[in-house]
Amino acid sequence: MTQPSYRWHSHLTPWVFILPTVIGLLIFRLIPIVASFYLSFTDWNLLGSPLFIKFGNYMELVKSEEFVRIVLNTFQFSCIYVIGSMIFGLLLAVLINTRIKGIAFFRAAIYLPVVTSAVAVGVVWNWMLGPTYGVINNLIEAIGLTPPYWLGDTKLVLNTVAFVQVWKMSGYYMIIFLAGLQNIPRDTLESARVDGANTVQSFFRITLPMLMPTLFFVLTIAIIDSFKNFELIYAMTKGGPQNASNTLVYDVYLNAFVYYRVGFASSIAYVLLIFVGLLTIGNFYIKKYLVQSLD
DSSP states (O other): OHHHHHHHHHHHHHHHHHHHHHHHHIIIIIHHHHHHHHHTTEEOOSSSOOEEOTTHHHHHHHHOHHHHHHHHHHHHHHHHHHHHHHHHHHHHHHHHOSOOTTHHHHHHHHHHHHHSOHHHHHHHHHHHTOTTTOHHHHHHHHTTOOOOOTTTOTTTHHHHHHHHHHHHHHHHHHHHHHHHHHTSOHHHHHHHHHTTOOHHHHIIIIIHHHTHHHHHHHHHHHHHHHHTOOHHHHHHTTTOSTTTTOOHHHHHHIIIIISOOHHHHHHHHHHHHHHHHHHHHHHHHHHHHHHHHHO
């Protein structure tokens, strides 16, 4: 009789340990996802009962010129962030992929902005880019040039915020690229040098192809991260001026908690989900095609 009891406990014990995680996932993830999907078909201001309006919110999005501009802002921000963070992350990883004394200090220093609060980063960069007392503008004036209005010019503000986000997160991608670089056999690189390949040739013909799985992994998470940037925009521009730095995630916040249009905000959130999902799936298909072509 003891053996069945033991088997029963052995099957139940793992579920007991993961139960808090499952409950948290259900309450804070799955239920809100389903609820927001329903709310995207309603008109609700957080006070009364949701009014079911079918596809009214989505039709309003399709007809809204301002929403089209916000979508373009989001993709512009995403392109700058993804390309910039991958290039700088890979460059930093190549530079610090060495065994010299004190290299751990430089790795930690480069990674430090990643763990720094985005709001704190936004406040500091606001001060540095300020039109009157900004350190950067003062340096530009010192060499005899007229500094731009970084956060007040509708043509510059989104690029400026994207650059700050690249500066903040490049260290994160650097760590991932560094792990990929250290997994490349050194014997292969040394054989290439013996055969007469220089550093540039070794990088583009050996290192980069062998780093392809890491590149696609970084590309996937960078695309996802680029669409969910909120804190930096809130701290630096609050979507302004004239919605020039407003993105889909920030627009969800504005409609839900400033304008109290929860149903409309939910529909924006699901449009964002569709964009991220399509780009992620497309990235996996591109990876599959390139892997097959390389084989």
